Amino acid sequence: MVGALRLILGDQLSPDISSLRDADRASDLILIAEVMEEATYVRHHKKKIAFLFAAMRHFASELETAGYRVRYVKLDDPANQGSLRGEVARALEEHPALSSLVMTRPGEWRLQQDMEIWQDILPLPVELREDTRFLVSLKDFAAWAEGRKQLRMEYFYRDVRRKTGLLMDGDKPAGGEWNYDTENRKRLPKDLSPPPRYLPAPDDLTREVIAFVAGRFPDHFGDLEPWGFATTRAGAEKARDHFICEILPGFGDWQDAMARGEPWMWHSLLSIYLNCGLLDPLDVCRRAEAEWKAGRAPLNAVEGFIRQIIGWREYVRGIYWLNMPAYAGLNTLDARRPLPDFYWTGKTAMRCMADAIGQTRRHAYAHHIQRLMITGNFALIAGLDPAEVNEWYLLVYADAYEWVELPNTHGMALHADGGLMASKPYAASGNYISKMSDYCAGCAYDVKQRTGPRACPFNFLYWDFIGRHQARFRSNPRMAVICKSLDRMEPAERAKIHLQASDFLDGPSLKSS
Ligand code: FAD
Numbered sequence: 001m002v003g004a005l006r007l008i009l010g011d012q013l014s015p016d017i018s019s020l021r022d023a024d025r026a027s028d029l030i031l032i033a034e035v036m037e038e039a040t041y042v043r044h045h046k047k048k049i050a051f052l053f054a055a056m057r058h059f060a061s062e063l064e065t066a067g068y069r070v071r072y073v074k075l076d077d078p079a080n081q082g083s084l085r086g087e088v089a090r091a092l093e094e095h096p097a098l099s100s101l102v103m104t105r106p107g108e109w110r111l112q113q114d115m116e117i118w119q120d121i122l123p124l125p126v127e128l129r130e131d132t133r134f135l136v137s138l139k140d141f142a143a144w145a146e147g148r149k150q151l152r153m154e155y156f157y158r159d160v161r162r163k164t165g166l167l168m169d170g171d172k173p174a175g176g177e178w179n180y181d182t183e184n185r186k187r188l189p190k191d192l193s194p195p196p197r198y199l200p201a202p203d204d205l206t207r208e209v210i211a212f213v214a215g216r217f218p219d220h221f222g223d224l225e226p227w228g229f230a231t232t233r234a235g236a237e238k239a240r241d242h243f244i245c246e247i248l249p250g251f252g253d254w255q256d257a258m259a260r261g262e263p264w265m266w267h268s269l270l271s272i273y274l275n276c277g278l279l280d281p282l283d284v285c286r287r288a289e290a291e292w293k294a295g296r297a298p299l300n301a302v303e304g305f306i307r308q309i310i311g312w313r314e315y316v317r318g319i320y321w322l323n324m325p326a327y328a329g330l331n332t333l334d335a336r337r338p339l340p341d342f343y344w345t346g347k348t349a350m351r352c353m354a355d356a357i358g359q360t361r362r363h364a365y366a367h368h369i370q371r372l373m374i375t376g377n378f379a380l381i382a383g384l385d386p387a388e389v390n391e392w393y394l395l396v397y398a399d400a401y402e403w404v405e406l407p408n409t410h411g412m413a414l415h416a417d418g419g420l421m422a423s424k425p426y427a428a429s430g431n432y433i434s435k436m437s438d439y440c441a442g443c444a445y446d447v448k449q450r451t452g453p454r455a456c457p458f459n460f461l462y463w464d465f466i467g468r469h470q471a472r473f474r475s476n477p478r479m480a481v482i483c484k485s486l487d488r489m490e491p492a493e494r495a496k497i498h499l500q501a502s503d504f505l506d507g508p509s510l511k512s513s
């Protein structure tokens with residue numbers, strides 16, 4: 001019997017993945033493999049590994065139920081070769097009748113580089129297919145980007161709205177505006193608590209995987225308990241439906257708000273399922289749109305949510321593949337400081353940082369504003385090395401794959417790409433954090449002080465950051481006002497800021513091992 005070997009990666013758990021198109025259930029063999037190389041190329045959060053292995057095992061059963069022949073290799077298989085390439089070679093050796101290898105392009109450049117040479121070392125035709133689970137192909141993104149001076153997400157997003165017809169009223173945006181972000185910046189009122197979330201307990205298979213990961217990856221970052229992720233498609237769909245029906249109406253209003261001890265707020269918690277293929281992005285958006293059409297969710301919430309998926313998510317993927325591999329090496333602001341230990345331990349007197357990092361350890365999750373304006377903002381204004389920061393983001397979050405993590409970190413948070421993605425750095429002083437959260441009341445630092453023993457580090461680091469890069473920022477119209485404010489500051493105050501920032505950055509609180 002002649003057939004194809006079809007390799008499916010841990011983040012390709014979609015029945016309509018392009019590598020399965022035209023699969024012959026009788027003669028083809030589907031390979032899914034847990035391998036050390038993928039589990040350790042960065043020291044992923046334990047929860048990320050457990051989630052993915054459990055989801056991979058469930059997906060293998062799903063395919064078997066659908067009639068496919070599946071070869072599932074567990075990590076503790078004594079013959080496990082430790083790499084995807086090794087497992088492909090072993091499968092072909094054991095199934096000599098297979099006459100081709102079919103794969104879908106991976107989500108990371110390093111693996112794609114590896115796969116591109118498989119044709120030279122394997123004795124059969126190798127086909128690497130496009131990943132068609134995105135709304136905009138890489139070819140179409142490149143065509144959109146061609147000749148543009150600035151690649152602004154907003155214009156890209158409008159094109160995708162037109163293309164999909166989502167929230168369109170003929171050729172006009174529903175409600176008259178493309179973007180309702182001005183309505184989405186509310187601070188959480190004191191008497192309002194975020195709603196309860198769907199955080200399922202592990203099933204038997206997942207429990208077994210959790211125990212295995214605890215024993216096999218004890219030194220990796222993060223906690224395995226409490227659990228809270230679905231690991232089947234049906235579970236992911238339940239999480240989606242819970243979000244759409246119960247949470248979505250508040251998504252817009254509190255999208256930028258933060259509250260201590262409240263990791264989820266009104267965010268969807270769906271990236272983990274979207275990124276590994278358990279949910280389909282367009283389907284999720286159509287369901288959100290239906291809620292607005294039925295009058296059950298307001299336009300600012302639904303538009304904001306849909307924009308994140310058909311706008312930002314598609315856009316960062318395009319940016320990644322258009323610019324790799326050079327993108328990862330960019331360091332426009334010449335940031336060189338090592339990552340402080342508290343990014344791992346969460347032990348810092350900065351209450352906002354301790355909360356964001358603590359929940360990252362516990363849940364392998366932080367919402368966007370925490371990633372961007374707390375841990376990302378601190379890394380930016382403290383001048384932390386983008387390579388170290390990037391590795392941190394890639395390993396600590398359960399939804400992290402380089403195609404989505406890198407542009408968000410390098411481009412959005414760190415401005416390491418010199419403004420390719422964001423027209424100005426997302427740098428902010430403690431005032432922003434104080435406005436959007438309840439972190440500052442009860443912090444050891446005083447958010448109102450710029451210098452002095454209790455001054456909030458975000459304050460002196462922010463002004464020192466502007467001072468360090470003033471020559472570059474002056475020519476940016478969106479930074480001109482802030483540069484002028486710095487110009488107006490007394491030289492003695494500027495010197496004080498610089499001294500305090502230097503003492504802090506070189507002092508014990510930023511120790512790194
Ligand atoms: P929601 O707030 O509910 O948003 C809905 C969906 O929109 C998300 O599920 C996600 O699919 C999409 N989305 C929202 N913002 C973005 C964005 N900026 N880029 C791409 N998709 C977006 N997202 C990841 O999926 N993986 C990452 O590794 C990742 N790393 C990040 C690193 C930094 C420094 C920053 C600032 C952002 C990062 N993001 C990443 C984007 C965003 O923070 C997460 O997608 C979001 O927090 C996931 O939680 P959620 O599903 O509750 O999102």
Ligand code: DLZ
Nearest residue numbers: 009010011033034035038039106107108
């Ligand atoms: C993240 C991850 C982990 C932890 N383990 C595996 C694995 O054992 N086998 C596998 O096929 N994929 C795994 N992945 C996901 C891959 O790293 C991911 O497919 C690539 O990074 C490309 O996005």
Ligand code: SF4
Nearest residue numbers: 350352430440443456
């Ligand atoms: Fe964070 Fe500064 Fe507020 Fe403390 S005072 S929580 S360090 S912003």
